[in-house]
Amino acid sequence: MVDILIAGDNFILPSLFRDAILAHATRAGVSDDLRFRELTLPWPQVPFGPVDGVDEASGSVEELIDALDGVDAAVTQLAPFSRSVIEASPALRFIGISRGGPVNCDLDAASAAGVAVSFAPGRNARAAAEYAVGLILAATRHLTAAHTELARGVWRGDYYTYENAGIELSGSTVGLIGYGAIGRLVGRILLAFGSRVLVHDPYAAVDDLYADGVEPASLDDLLAASDIVSLHARLTPETTLLLDEAALRRLRPGAVVVNSARGGLLDYGALTRLLADGHLGAAALDVYDVEPPSPDSELLSLPNVVLSPHLAGASRSTARRGASIVAEELVRHLTGAPLAHRANAEVSVS
Structure with missing residues (x-):
């Protein structure tokens, strides 16, 4: 036996x-x-x-x-x-x-x-890919904020003003950092929406990227060109704090940052500051540098942040x-x- x-x-x-x-x-x-x-x-x-x-x-x-x-x-x-x-x-x-x-x-x-x-x-590649795209939609179209306000009895008609209206995935440039099983599926979904998809992954074959319909890019070029950046890299010594404050500041004003991969890829202190001062338009987060995040974290009180408790693979x-x-x-x-x-x-x- x-x-x-x-x-x-x-x-x-x-x-x-x-x-x-x-x-x-x-x-x-x-x-x-x-x-x-x-x-x-x-x-x-x-x-x-x-x-x-x-x-x-x-x-x-x-x-x-x-x-x-x-x-x-x-x-x-x-x-x-x-x-x-x-x-x-x-x-x-x-x-x-x-x-x-x-x-x-x-x-x-x-x-x-x-x-x-x-x-x-x-x-969990399919579950995580679908969830990542859901986070992108929630962050760009006020889905969670509008729900929270309406549940409190507040009708946020001002979300329909030009200044506050969200962006469409169709025609937007989305940068994927990491192109493994999850990143590749996210790319396919975004292409179906009509997005331009840039990929930074030093281990991905350039010919394979072009065959998938996505475009290889250096990290600097991806950050400069993307309306939305979504993280899908593994956490290694090489990728720890890959998006530090300097990298986040290279993003165009109003850009959206999505992290459903690993908290250690992203400088959460810098992210909080750049969301609070308006340089970044929004963030959608499923993972954190400390899990669960501290109840007194400023990140939890920002209006332009979508948060979930590490559920992408669930x-x-x-x-x-x-x-x-x-x-x-x-x-x-x-x-x-x-x-x-x-x-x-x-x-x-x-």
Whole structure:
């Protein structure tokens, strides 16, 4: 028998993992060999954060170590697979992490222990892309502000004045910073609206960008030309504070900034100042430098800001897709097939 720990949470439910594993295992003819244990982590009701040296994790190390006793394989979205957890779980040989980046796993420790780690690239791409475009529409057309005012009994007819009227996506120039799975889908949606789409991504092939109907641009050129800038880059040392105050000041007056990627890409103090002094027209934010933001943050009181609590990837399809991708990887591991989405180096142990 193969003992499998399912460390789900209140988004990717343990039942979603179990159903996906059984479906893939049945097709591969190995479902009778599986035995499950389940753990439900407290996210999202309790925010994730750093745990024992890994990032964006949920739950306790002690609880996870207890649950992993004798376990051969584990699947999760947010459990903290730190060095201490991996070293305390000698039977473990596979970890499947149902998210686009396995930041809650110490990959070096896993490799040293001979544990394969797999992840789920693109699992939330469609949800996040749709949400990003929704944020753009909300910021450019007063959707949330008008709703809030009307719910309080205030009819904001002045939003129809020329001075206050929003812009259309058709004919607007939108700059995308980052052109991975999410950025590419956002680009397709914006092109359908009739936008001109500029892309800054040093890792994207120029010929592929032109083939998609978007235009490559340096960061400076993108900032100077865009009515709207939407962030879709991964957070790395290279991209940390990519939009700092100097970069934000290069945006044309009245420009709109959208961030549904990672808070660390953007200088939130500078953003707040430039929104307050009128240099920037609006911002739409789903991620923050500190999550949740402080209740006394000036950003929360600005009238030209659309805010949401890190919801871009929150669709039921994302949850099912994430569970299915790592379940398929688990079955590849069990049957000796090469992993499609291995995240760590292969290191054999004696």
